[in-house]
Amino acid sequence: MEAVRTCVGCRTRAPRSTLLRVVSIDSVLVPDERASMPGRGAWVHETQECVDAAIRRRAFVRALRVSGPLDTQTIEEHIQRKG
Numbered sequence: 001m002e003a004v005r006t007c008v009g010c011r012t013r014a015p016r017s018t019l020l021r022v023v024s025i026d027s028v029l030v031p032d033e034r035a036s037m038p039g040r041g042a043w044v045h046e047t048q049e050c051v052d053a054a055i056r057r058r059a060f061v062r063a064l065r066v067s068g069p070l071d072t073q074t075i076e077e078h079i080q081r082k083g
Ligand SMILES: [Zn+2]
Pocket: 007, 008, 009, 010, 011, 012, 044, 045, 050
């Protein structure tokens, strides 16, 4: 059975293959499309709605347990390209 993760945007549980793993590198939020980067990751649907909701609710900061603000520009551009 496939592992299930919770989307930090809409709080819905979903198979991990349907979610995007996101990690923070030097306080920059980056997509981990192969889900292979080390360290703590957050999972989110690859949609504008879920990414926006997660940023608004500071869910990435909480999920990744970082102290300061995160640079979300990279992940926002990634999602916009997916359109
Ligand atoms: Zn979601």
